[in-house]
Amino acid sequence: MTESTGRSSGAEVAAETLALQALAWLAAQEEPAQRFLAASGAGIDDLRSRAGDPEFLGFVLDFLLSEEESLLAFAESARCAPESVMRARAGLPGGAVPNWT
Numbered sequence: 749m750t751e752s753t754g755r756s757s758g759a760e761v762a763a764e765t766l767a768l769q770a771l772a773w774l775a776a777q778e779e780p781a782q783r784f785l786a787a788s789g790a791g792i793d794d795l796r797s798r799a800g801d802p803e804f805l806g807f808v809l810d811f812l813l814s815e816e817e818s819l820l821a822f823a824e825s826a827r828c829a830p831e832s833v834m835r836a837r838a839g840l841p842g843g844a845v846p847n848w849t
Contacts, residue, residue, distance in 0.1 A: 760802075763839030766832065767805035770812055771795065773822045780818045784811045806840035809833055 774781050775795055785791065788807055790798070798804035812819045812833055823830040837843040 759839050763836040764802060764805055766826070766828070766836040767809050767840060768799060769826050770822055770833070771799055771805065771808045773825055774808060777818070780815065784808070787811060803841045806837060806842050809837040809840065813837060
């Protein structure tokens with residue numbers, strides 16, 4: 749959200765949109781979905797109830813980024829470059845890449 753308006757920026761909206769696509773893709777994939785649920789501690793109901801939560805959507809993208817096979821399958825399905833998932837993750841809460849210099 750931008751401080752001055754209280755509204756999400758275009759980049760944040762795009763990041764949330766891609767993350768929602770990733771969540772829908774993940775929910776339709778039996779094995780990756782089970783791994784996500786086990787890793788996150790989330791339940792099936794959480795997938796619906798937290799779909800609008802940018803932090804939860806960040807968890808979804810973190811999961812995809814941690815599993816190359818799932819990342820590539822999602823990117824192919826969504827017709828996007830795998831790198832766009834990383835850029836979207838950076839646009840969600842907790843996704844900023846630290847500057848170590």
